[in-house]
Amino acid sequence: MAAPVGVTVAILTVTGTWNEFMLINILTSSDALKSLPVGVQKFAGALSSDFGKQFAALVIGLVPMLVFYLFFRKEITKGVAAGAVKG
Structure with missing residues (x-):
């Protein structure tokens, strides 16, 4: 019973x-190690x-x-169902 909750976490x-x-x-500090949201922010x-590059990067992500x-x-x-049940 705890396995689905653990997987969800x-x-x-x-x-x-x-x-x-x-x-x-x-x-x-290295651009090669930064994640996708940081890279998308660089386009702004x-x-x-x-916006074309931002949306392309978001789709790739x-x-x-x-x-x-x-x-x-x-x-x-x-x-989600196991966590939503009261009892």
């Missing part, structure tokens, strides 16, 4: 780490933004999470 941890912005932006300028969800959708559903 693991999945949420992976997606939270994947979308991390501030910690990676502060701790890394003070006076103008290159969405693909791994979409594949991850497709593999673990049953576990996600079980974990």
Whole structure:
């Protein structure tokens, strides 16, 4: 009964780490080590933004999470349902 909840916590941890912005932006100095959200932010300028590059980077970043969800959708559903039941 605890396995679906544990899998859901693991999945949420992976997606939270994947979308991390501030910690990676502060701790890394090399552009090669920065994550996708930091790279997308680099396309935004003070006076103008290159929306084409931003959206392309966001779609590229969405693909791994979409594949991850497709593999673990049953576990996600079980974990959400198990966590929502009072008792």
